[in-house]
Amino acid sequence: MSDRQRDDVSTRAVRRLEEMVGDRVSEEARTDLIAGFVLGEVLARRPPAADADVDTVLAELVGDLLVEQSRRQGNRPLPGSITD
Amino acid sequence: MAPRTVYVHVGPLKTGTTYVQGVLWGNRALLAERGVCLPRRSFGQQTVSVMGLMGKRMHRDAGTDPARGRAKWDKLVAEVQAWEGPTAVVSMEFLCEAKEPAVRRLAADLAPVQVHVIYTARDLVRLVPAMWQTHLRNKMTPTWRSYLDSLRDPADPSELWGKRFWSQQDPAHVLDRWGAAVPRERIHVVTVPRSGSEPDLLWRRFASVLGVDPAGFDLDVPRANRSLGAVESEALRRVNQAVADRVPGPVYADLVKRFVAREVLEDEPNAHPLVLPAADVPWVRERSRAQQAVFSGYEVVGDLADLCADWPARPDVPAPDDVAEADVRALLARLAGEIVVEMARRQGNRRWDGPRSTEQPQPSPEELRLVGVPLRPGGRRRGGALAGRAASRARRLVNRVRARG
Numbered sequence: 001m002s003d004r005q006r007d008d009v010s011t012r013a014v015r016r017l018e019e020m021v022g023d024r025v026s027e028e029a030r031t032d033l034i035a036g037f038v039l040g041e042v043l044a045r046r047p048p049a050a051d052a053d054v055d056t057v058l059a060e061l062v063g064d065l066l067v068e069q070s071r072r073q074g075n076r077p078l079p080g081s082i083t084d
Numbered sequence: 085m086a087p088r089t090v091y092v093h094v095g096p097l098k099t100g101t102t103y104v105q106g107v108l109w110g111n112r113a114l115l116a117e118r119g120v121c122l123p124r125r126s127f128g129q130q131t132v133s134v135m136g137l138m139g140k141r142m143h144r145d146a147g148t149d150p151a152r153g154r155a156k157w158d159k160l161v162a163e164v165q166a167w168e169g170p171t172a173v174v175s176m177e178f179l180c181e182a183k184e185p186a187v188r189r190l191a192a193d194l195a196p197v198q199v200h201v202i203y204t205a206r207d208l209v210r211l212v213p214a215m216w217q218t219h220l221r222n223k224m225t226p227t228w229r230s231y232l233d234s235l236r237d238p239a240d241p242s243e244l245w246g247k248r249f250w251s252q253q254d255p256a257h258v259l260d261r262w263g264a265a266v267p268r269e270r271i272h273v274v275t276v277p278r279s280g281s282e283p284d285l286l287w288r289r290f291a292s293v294l295g296v297d298p299a300g301f302d303l304d305v306p307r308a309n310r311s312l313g314a315v316e317s318e319a320l321r322r323v324n325q326a327v328a329d330r331v332p333g334p335v336y337a338d339l340v341k342r343f344v345a346r347e348v349l350e351d352e353p354n355a356h357p358l359v360l361p362a363a364d365v366p367w368v369r370e371r372s373r374a375q376q377a378v379f380s381g382y383e384v385v386g387d388l389a390d391l392c393a394d395w396p397a398r399p400d401v402p403a404p405d406d407v408a409e410a411d412v413r414a415l416l417a418r419l420a421g422e423i424v425v426e427m428a429r430r431q432g433n434r435r436w437d438g439p440r441s442t443e444q445p446q447p448s449p450e451e452l453r454l455v456g457v458p459l460r461p462g463g464r465r466r467g468g469a470l471a472g473r474a475a476s477r478a479r480r481l482v483n484r485v486r487a488r489g
Contacts, residue, residue, distance in 0.1 A: 016417070017420060017421055017424060020418065020421030020424075021425050021428075024425045024428075025424065025425055025433065026428065026433040026434070028433070028435050029428035029431065029433045029434060029435065031435070032435040032436050033424050033428060033436075034424065036440070037440075037441065041440060045442075054417070055410070058416065058417035059416035061420045062322075062323055062416050062419055062420050062423065065420060065423040066323070066326070066327050066340065066344075067331060068427075068441055069339060069427050069430065070327075070332070071446050072427070072430075072438060073335065073430070075331070075332055075452060076332075077338035078430065
């Protein structure tokens with residue numbers, strides 16, 4: 001698979017993610033989270049496998065997103081959230 | 085005058101404990117009016133006290149101080165002793181794991197108040213899937229098949245789930261431990277009504293043991309976790325594989341247990357309900373009958389037939405290990421979208437203004453006190469204490485520098 005094809009998988013995954021979140025997320029936060037973190041920090045560091053489809057790419061992002069949110073919270077639960 | 089009796093509800097897990105505790109804590113004032121003390125100010129405080137008695141921590145990742153734990157337990161004892169009504173009740177499902185020294189200490193500390201034990205018993209055919217899902221909601225990653233095999237043959241050293249399960253869920257073991265300090269005539273077995281029974285039946289049975297009129301209680305209590313379907317369960321198992329050794333326990337509870345499992349996966353259509361496979365029903369039924377025989381030696385409130393009710397046969401439903409890979413990936417893909425929405429919400433729908441992950445990578449598992457994450461029960465972390473203390477010092481230093489800056 002060429003870099004261009006691989007980029008296409010990433011691009012399609014990102015487009016799909018943007019469709020899923022739709023207008024539930026502001027333009028500012030979408031740019032930060034999807035263009036910035038997903039595309040710029042995860043997929044740039046770990047390009048999708050050659051035979052990956054969009055669902056596979058997005059499925060593999062789940063762990064990255066949760067770990068990133070943990071980091072952004074200082075690796076602590078948000079006040080008021082359950083800790084049991 | 086101290087109360088005459090304290091009822092200690094020992095669970096076990098997944099036997100209606102969340103419901104019973106919800107009714108108790110949601111009606112604390114009414115219980116007090118009817119002479120029943122519910123010691124400590126909240127279920128969380130009562131849990132911490134019980135963990136102190138048992139010398140356990142709330143989280144695997146948390147630090148521990150035995151003296152502090154004992155002090156929490158002593159507070160519970162003092163509140164029970166100071167109560168002037170006839171009855172007190174403590175309900176905490178982890179007490180099913182209490183070892184004999186803890187049981188003896190509980191009875192000795194609470195004396196002269198007489199200790200009675202309440203054991204809630206549920207049909208194993210429904211309990212086994214519920215227990216597996218409980219493990220999945222707590223970072224664990226056993227497959228459904230490996231879990232069932234381990235329960236069927238707990239002597240198999242390659243999997244330790246069965247040993248742990250039966251330590252908690254075999255009344256012959258649990259009640260034997262409690263029998264070290266509580267005579268048989270003070271142990272009460274309450275059966276969990278079968279599916280489709282009147283919704284307040286379990287409360288009425290429980291209240292009858294306490295000697296409390298069950299009428300007038302608000303039974304609209306927070307719901308327990310809803311069962312996940314086969315696809316959702318497998319998806320959660322994979323989330324655990326991805327994050328178990330990358331986020332601390334309290335954050336896991338916040339992000340995965342609450343958000344992913346409760347707010348997203350529980351709301352999925354649940355096209356394939358999780359039920360015990362038909363091939364496993366015979367050996368589970370055999371264990372149920374053995375439990376019925378054990379319970380027949382105790383006072384039973386309810387009906388022992390509840391423990392061998394009809395199996396919810398769904399031969400057309402795939403097990404979590406057999407669901408289509410495409411279905412699991414599609415669900416995880418949708419989950420990724422929901423997580424992005426939640427992340428945006430948590431940062432006020434604005435751009436994150438802290439350091440990027442490329443500038444401030446996530447601390448190592450050692451720094452997060454997650455070294456050697458036990459993905460099986462009984463496992464121990466390696467080098468956690470020293471690494472954890474070093475990480476704590478480093479974090480404090482960083483925070484001080486940031487505060488000055």
